[in-house]
Amino acid sequence: MLMVTTDSVANKKIVEVRGVVTSSIVQSRNIGKDLLSGLKSIVGGELKSxxxxxxxxxxxxxxxxxxxxxxxxxxxxxxxxLELSAGQGTSELIGYGTAVVLE
Known part of the structure; x- marks a missing residue:
């Protein structure tokens, strides 16, 4: 399945629009990871977890x-x-786009 952020695809024609597709996921953060990440944020660096x-x-x-x-x-x-929002102990990622039929 081709997925692009643009509204069209080079050298392809959209022959039919099938509608909007959406998805989201909400995940809770791990307390243990939060503690380790808090320590990591003091010294700097990527929070790999x-x-x-x-x-x-x-x-x-x-x-x-x-x-x-x-x-x-x-x-x-x-x-x-794709849009990310963070709340109290959770993060939500929302994705959406337009499902189409390409020639």
Whole structure:
């Protein structure tokens, strides 16, 4: 499944729009990881546990978007957007785009 952030695909024609596809995931943060990350933030550097959590979230959201697009008979998703928000002890990743049929 082709997924692009642009509204079109070079050298391809959109022959049908099948609709908007959306997905989200909310994950709670781990208290143990929070403590270690707090210490890491004092000395600086990447918070690898949170990076891994975000990568897992992106994979899950994209997989769900693909499943939705396939269910409506699309072969691509254009205008893909991912948005992240963090709350009290949680993070939410939302993905959306337009399922289309490319020629």
């Amino acid at each position: 949170y990076t891994e959590m975000l990568e897992d979230s992106k994979t899950t959201v994209k997989t769900r978007l693909i499943q939705q697009a396939e269910q409506v008979g699309a072969n691509a998703i254009v205008g893909l957007r």
